[in-house]
Amino acid sequence: MNVQLTLACGRYDRTQPLIDGRVQPEGVDLTFLPLRPGETFWRMLNHDEFDASEMSLSSYTILRSEGDTRFIAIPVFPSRVFRHSALYVRTDSPIESPETLKGKRVGVGDYQMTAAVWVRGLLTHEYGVKPEDIVWVIGQPIRSINLPDDLRLQSIPAGTTLEAMLEVGEIDALMSVMVPAGFGKTVRRLFRHSRKVEIEYYRKTRIFPIMHTLVLKAEVYKEKPWLALSFYRAFCRARDLAHESMYDTDALTVSLPWIVDEVEETRSLFGRQIWDYSIEGSLPTLTALLTYLDEQKLSKRKMSVNELFVPNIDAGLAGYLRATGEA
Numbered sequence: 001m002n003v004q005l006t007l008a009c010g011r012y013d014r015t016q017p018l019i020d021g022r023v024q025p026e027g028v029d030l031t032f033l034p035l036r037p038g039e040t041f042w043r044m045l046n047h048d049e050f051d052a053s054e055m056s057l058s059s060y061t062i063l064r065s066e067g068d069t070r071f072i073a074i075p076v077f078p079s080r081v082f083r084h085s086a087l088y089v090r091t092d093s094p095i096e097s098p099e100t101l102k103g104k105r106v107g108v109g110d111y112q113m114t115a116a117v118w119v120r121g122l123l124t125h126e127y128g129v130k131p132e133d134i135v136w137v138i139g140q141p142i143r144s145i146n147l148p149d150d151l152r153l154q155s156i157p158a159g160t161t162l163e164a165m166l167e168v169g170e171i172d173a174l175m176s177v178m179v180p181a182g183f184g185k186t187v188r189r190l191f192r193h194s195r196k197v198e199i200e201y202y203r204k205t206r207i208f209p210i211m212h213t214l215v216l217k218a219e220v221y222k223e224k225p226w227l228a229l230s231f232y233r234a235f236c237r238a239r240d241l242a243h244e245s246m247y248d249t250d251a252l253t254v255s256l257p258w259i260v261d262e263v264e265e266t267r268s269l270f271g272r273q274i275w276d277y278s279i280e281g282s283l284p285t286l287t288a289l290l291t292y293l294d295e296q297k298l299s300k301r302k303m304s305v306n307e308l309f310v311p312n313i314d315a316g317l318a319g320y321l322r323a324t325g326e327a
Contacts, residue, residue, distance in 0.1 A: 002029040003224060005051040008040040009033075009214070010078055013242040013254075014275060018234060022241065025234040027226070037079070037212060038142065044071075045143050048217065052231065054078050055215045058114040058293060059143060064307060065299035071215035073309050074228050075279050076235040079211035081177075083118045084201065085194035088166065088174045088187050095172060095190060098127040101134055104172035105154070107162035109139040111147060112298055114289070115177045118209045121292035122201070131296055137162065137171050148297040163187075199269065206284040208270070213308075221310065228310040236277050243274070279309060 009015055011034040017023040019032050041056050043049045060073060089095045108116045123129040135152045163180045165171045180187045191197045245253045247263050266274055276282050286305045294302035
């Protein structure tokens with residue numbers, strides 16, 4: 001008899017086959033709840049509502065560094081995004097390079113969120129701008145943690161937003177995972193040619209930033225450890241179906257005229273597997289994030305990659321590749 005489980009995760013091309021039933025984890029009758037990340041994280045972190053869920057990789061790592069082992073991760077990464085393009089300034093701002101952010105006021109909704117960790121990491125390692133060099137104007141976090149004492153922190157004043165503060169010059173820059181409403185009018189990206197910068201960054205570092213991972217409740221995994229491999233293979237298959245669909249030249253499945261050219265160009269940079277679900281293939285990225293969390297004093301201690309994920313999962317990937325003829 002199949003196990004009845006709930007999974008909360010975003011609706012992406014790489015998860016749609018799980019949502020519509022084309023892919024099912026073996027041995028599981030899955031109830032897929034296609035929720036936005038913020039809601040999923042809040043409900044899982046604060047109320048343990050789901051058997052499995054998408055999860056902020058920084059929040060998960062911080063939890064485990066604190067000894068909180070309610071969840072165990074599988075190296076499935078529903079969200080990966082380069083974040084140079086997440087830094088915004090006013091169109092009339094004199095700020096043209098990240099180095100000039102020193103001493104400036106920068107807004108970020110949640111200081112500990114993964115995107116912000118990546119931005120601070122690249123500012124430090126690529127441009128010599130440390131977190132303590134900036135005045136951070138912060139919002140309400142999804143989960144309260146103690147932030148480092150050497151930071152200069154200010155709270156968003158009541159009755160306003162970071163976007164509004166940027167518009168009127170009350171902050172100098174904004175780190176946002178969402179494109180501000182004023183983009184293209186009153187707001188521009190700090191990196192004017194962000195795609196070019198991000199490509200050069202990837203070529204140099206082999207880092208494709210991971211935002212989210214997939215977690216199982218530890219009690220569920222302990223009772224039925226085979227679920228980790230079942231979910232892993234299902235997510236790999238769903239991702240592969242999405243990639244096959246994008247490369248369908250008979251009739252375009254994505255409403256972008258040059259999507260096939262885009263796939264080919266991206267593969268020329270990343271290799272055939274653009275969206276890697278493996279520890280080994282994502283090691284430069286995972287190692288960098290753990291280093292940044294330690295440097296930024298967000299994790300209680302420096303974590304190792306092996307402490308984050310269920311054991312022997314890359315062996316499961318090898319089995320999947322053999323089964324699909326890709327080995």
